[in-house]
Amino acid sequence: MPWPLSQFAAMLLALPVLAQAPAQPLPDSASASPAVQEALKKVDDGDVAPLVKLADGGDADAQYYAGLVYLFGRGAIAKDPARGCAYEEKASARRGDAMHLVGMCHQSGAAGTPDKAKAEAAYTRAAAMGFTKSKCALGQMLMADPQSAARGLQLCKEAADAGDADAQAAVGNAYFNGTAGERDLKAARSWYEKAAKQNNLDASRRLGEMYAKGDGGPKDEKKAMELWTAGEKAGDPLVSILVADQLFSEISGGRKPGPGTYAFRGGVPTKDIEVIEEWYRQAKTKDPRPDVQARADYALSILAGLKSASNVKKR
Incomplete structure (x- = not known):
């Protein structure tokens, strides 16, 4: 058991x-x-x-x-x-x-x-x-204090070098946020890669975001989607909104849901819009963050109007 x-x-x-x-x-x-x-x-x-x-x-x-x-x-x-x-x-x-x-x-x-x-x-x-995991648990507590952040990062690195996936993700977070010094996106991406290979959901999600934006290395939106959809299947409740926003941006001229105008491409099949709607509904069901809930509601209202627009291809 x-x-x-x-x-x-x-x-x-x-x-x-x-x-x-x-x-x-x-x-x-x-x-x-x-x-x-x-x-x-x-x-x-x-x-x-x-x-x-x-x-x-x-x-x-x-x-x-x-x-x-x-x-x-x-x-x-x-x-x-x-x-x-x-x-x-x-x-x-x-x-x-x-x-x-x-x-x-x-x-x-x-x-x-x-x-x-x-x-x-x-x-x-x-x-x-x-x-070993306790080294990075202690390290993360120490990193909350700027005066002991360097020591905390070192403890997490020791656990990460020993193969602990959560410590690897924590080191990635530290480099991404600049917790113990200057931000180093290349290093963050490298540590997230290591943790993601061990199926760490937090690292996989964050690595996908880095691929989507091109942070710390080449931009690869396809790879980002692969990481996020795999994370969703593995039970990560925070990736549905990322998939939904990515799909939304692909039909809206690169824009995510928010006030303003969009350059929706013509002839978007109703079926494709419904796929995006489903991802936003999943985000509303799984992701409790207020900003995600608001964004999903906003996107669903826009997509509902888009489906009824004359330039939408019915199929």
Whole structure:
């Protein structure tokens, strides 16, 4: 029964503070005792009691998985972040991944009030225990302060060089934004490429944007669309608007939705317009950002009028 941290980190984004939660697959339950594995099967049936019994009896693996269940919920089992963090705290003496989650608990305030110092201490300890991802979690916290940004970037680079895809994306973000110095779009694109090859959705989306604009290298709108559509299939909720805007610009003289006039090419097939409309509807359904919602509504109103225009070819 695999428990990927990417799934749980994404859910933890719903809690305050964590703007960029780290993510990588954690060891699955194959390394746990038969008793823990059997208890995990019952969790999926809605019965957490056997797992809790093992956790309360001192089994570190059971504590770790019980922590995950309560931190993020599992089927019919409701979330209880405070209890989940408490179990991760118990497991953290023996598991670096649990110590990492303790850091996330303190950073997000999942167990109460956010505590920056405790989060940094937990990430430092988890990294020392061999959990590479914690280096960049700590690094990202340090990069929030200009005085420690260079050190933070170095920690993320160490994790990125070790092959961590989320760290590679974080380094790409740092170079793109100029977090620890001047912006370096070529370097950002290179790091995004590495992370995207490991199916990091954030990096793939951002890399697509760089291809679409020609930032840090040659412009390639086809490649951008390939990255975005693959991301949509993989579950990225933020790419539908990018695909929609790109398709819109291809029929509007290069303009994205907004006030002003458009140079719509003549004879646009109704079917093509409907494809663009569907992407905007997907954006409205999947992407909660207010600006995206407003842009999608604006675009849909324009496209509805375009479909009824006399220069549209019906087919």
